[in-house]
């Protein structure tokens with residue numbers, strides 16, 4: 001380690017931009033390591049607030065908040081990517097920000113992300129950049145089949161997306177689409193969705209976690225199965241692509257790479273998340289080093305921890321739609337009766353719509369065993 005890398009000590013203060021559940025789980029991992037955290041978030045109801053040592057409750061474009069944040073932290077990171085690039089640049093100048101502003105700015109915007117994949121020869125879905133109805137008409141003609149129109153900025157969990165069959169009226173679709181820039185992607189008839197969490201340390205060493213097999217509900221992650229039911233060759237290829245992404249971004253920290261696995265066994269990158277990812281939550285209970293502890297190691301400048309999977313596991317997302325009403329959770333007793341299911345709640349007071357309220361990790365002797373228990377539990381709460 002070079003001497004300018006801050007060494008882990010109880011005096012190290014990690015600044016986290018964003019106060020959602022990922023920030024909360026970073027703060028909890030930091031507490032276990034004796035590292036202090038300062039969370040910068042808009043709103044004191046944010047899930048990370050009650051777990052952080054200090055909180056700055058100001059908008060991300062507030063210059064006084066920036067100065068305050070910089071004066072309190074040793075080094076910093078983000079827990080969500082939709083932060084103005086200018087703010088990220090300023091933070092990087094005053095404290096050191098990992099991942100870098102460049103990596104975050106590329107991956108926060110679908111147009112820049114797709115261009116990055118193309119420029120680096122990383123396999124991805126066919127796409128076209130759209131900024132007008134006539135761009136859309138041309139792209140739909142070229143695509144000549146089903147696709148999905150996605151907003152370039154601020155899109156996640158299927159938000160800002162419209163599925164198209166290909167024969168729609170481009171002018172009508174564009175008029176209703178509330179975004180000045182978008183990408184049109186080919187619809188991929190995938191066999192499975194996978195993701196790989198990768199971490200790259202201060203010294204450039206990159207490690208990957210076993211791929212997760214992800215199932216979605218309402219275009220949001222529902223279940224992650226680890227180990228994924230894929231061939232060793234596909235697992236190796238997914239890890240190799242995630243590593244290439246991390247290296248091409250000159251990344252420091254943890255990142256999630258989401259893939260489509262096609263029926264012919266080939267992989268396409270769908271999205272990159274420059275932070276811990278929902279499909280890495282199983283690492284909290286099933287891996288030697290959780291994705292949150294790994295993020296802290298990378299950001300602080302410590303050697304990375306082992307990514308070894310200790311047991312098969314299934315992660316079930318707990319969305320607001322299983323709550324009985326906005327403030328009444330489902331009956332958790334069956335989950336506690338299953339002695340190998342671990343509940344993680346994010347402390348959100350109101351279960352509005354499909355809000356991510358928590359997740360549960362089902363440890364199993366096999367992935368199939370964990371999956372059947374997770375599915376039975378979900379059915380109980382959803383019916």
Ligand code: AMP
Nearest residue numbers: 148156157158185186187188216219271
């Ligand atoms: P995204 O927010 O881009 O990750 O999209 C959310 C989910 O929508 C994905 O995980 C897929 O299940 C589905 N999806 C998005 N884009 C495509 C595509 N081009 N082809 C097929 N399914 C897609």
